[in-house]
Amino acid sequence: MSGRFIAGVFVAVVSVVAVALVWAGVRDYESFTPPVATAVDRADCLAPDIAAALVAPEARDSSIALRPEGSGYPPPDFSPVAVVRCERGEASDGGLTIDSIRLEGDIHAVEDAFREQSRRFPANVQADCAYRLVPPAGLWLVDETGAAIRPTWPAAPCGLQEQPHAALNRLQEVGREQRLVDGEAADDAGICPESIGQPFTTSTEADKKRMEEHEDTHARPLTETALATPISDVGRLRVCRYSTEPPLPESRIRLSRQQSADLMGAVSTAPLAGPCDRNAQHIASIEVLRPDGSGGTRMAVELDGCQRVNLLGQRQLTPGVIALLLE
Numbered sequence: 312m313s314g315r316f317i318a319g320v321f322v323a324v325v326s327v328v329a330v331a332l333v334w335a336g337v338r339d340y341e342s343f344t345p346p347v348a349t350a351v352d353r354a355d356c357l358a359p360d361i362a363a364a365l366v367a368p369e370a371r372d373s374s375i376a377l378r379p380e381g382s383g384y385p386p387p388d389f390s391p392v393a394v395v396r397c398e399r400g401e402a403s404d405g406g407l408t409i410d411s412i413r414l415e416g417d418i419h420a421v422e423d424a425f426r427e428q429s430r431r432f433p434a435n436v437q438a439d440c441a442y443r444l445v446p447p448a449g450l451w452l453v454d455e456t457g458a459a460i461r462p463t464w465p466a467a468p469c470g471l472q473e474q475p476h477a478a479l480n481r482l483q484e485v486g487r488e489q490r491l492v493d494g495e496a497a498d499d500a501g502i503c504p505e506s507i508g509q510p511f512t513t514s515t516e517a518d519k520k521r522m523e524e525h526e527d528t529h530a531r532p533l534t535e536t537a538l539a540t541p542i543s544d545v546g547r548l549r550v551c552r553y554s555t556e557p558p559l560p561e562s563r564i565r566l567s568r569q570q571s572a573d574l575m576g577a578v579s580t581a582p583l584a585g586p587c588d589r590n591a592q593h594i595a596s597i598e599v600l601r602p603d604g605s606g607g608t609r610m611a612v613e614l615d616g617c618q619r620v621n622l623l624g625q626r627q628l629t630p631g632v633i634a635l636l637l638e
Contacts, residue, residue: 414482418482548574
């Protein structure tokens with residue numbers, strides 16, 4: 312399938328957990344509280360910024376995503392009884408939907424997680440962080456009257472705190488309302504950047520040994536950070552495919568939910584790649600997101616050459632996984 316591509320720059324694909332900090336030796340941070348959230352009459356998954364982020368997650372403005380208008384710290388007199396999460400869904404006929412999911416359970420744990428103080432580096436600390444952590448496109452805390460607020464996800468230096476994600480994962484879905492998006496198919500692959508960087512290099516046995524000695528590469532399945540890298544809870548992934556010489560876009564597809572989960576399962580358990588002396592001529596770039604738009608890990612796959620995936624080091628994929636990305 313030929314794709315729609317948007318203008319972009321030739322930049323490197325960076326693993327989410329790779330962090331380059333120039334604050335060597337400094338571990339201090341300062342706490343702060345975002346402005347208080349504004350309560351509205353009801354949770355709305357069709358709010359313009361939420362709908363736009365779910366219909367075209369690849370075009371989402373990450374700066375707005377961190378603190379949408381009206382969102383903020385839960386007011387002291389606001390007592391939530393449920394959560395409403397907004398998701399990208401699919402109708403029985405294949406149409407794209409925006410789903411409003413009501414979640415209940417231990418709401419006190421969720422409220423406590425969103426009432427955590429945010430943390431950032433002090434003003435006199437210089438930091439260069441390579442994290443990409445994207446919170447859900449639309450998340451609401453709802454009280455017993457139906458009034459709702461959009462909580463700001465608590466920040467951490469070089470990222471977001473993980474406690475809200477853990478608390479939300481323990482809730483149970485009790486209701487779902489779907490709204491069809493006119494003229495949009497759930498499998499539409501959306502928009503791809505015009506170009507990506509070259510995330511792969513040739514490697515030697517010595518390179519593999521260095522990777523084996525790096526503590527982040529020992530754990531399989533990989534988890535990276537809980538918020539950044541969905542695995543079993545991944546949404547329908549967009550796969551953008553490029554030629555490398557010259558670096559030009561070729562095509563794009565959107566995988567099914569099951570294909571996406573299969574891909575992430577295979578990637579998360581893949582062994583480290585061995586030495587490679589071949590340059591790939593075709594590469595796929597994938598942003599890993601949940602149906603609610605959260606996540607943010609970007610990974611690349613060699614579609615020929617040594618058939619590696621670049622995720623916490625270069626790992627070896629099987630021909631079956633590569634075939635999935637070539638459909």
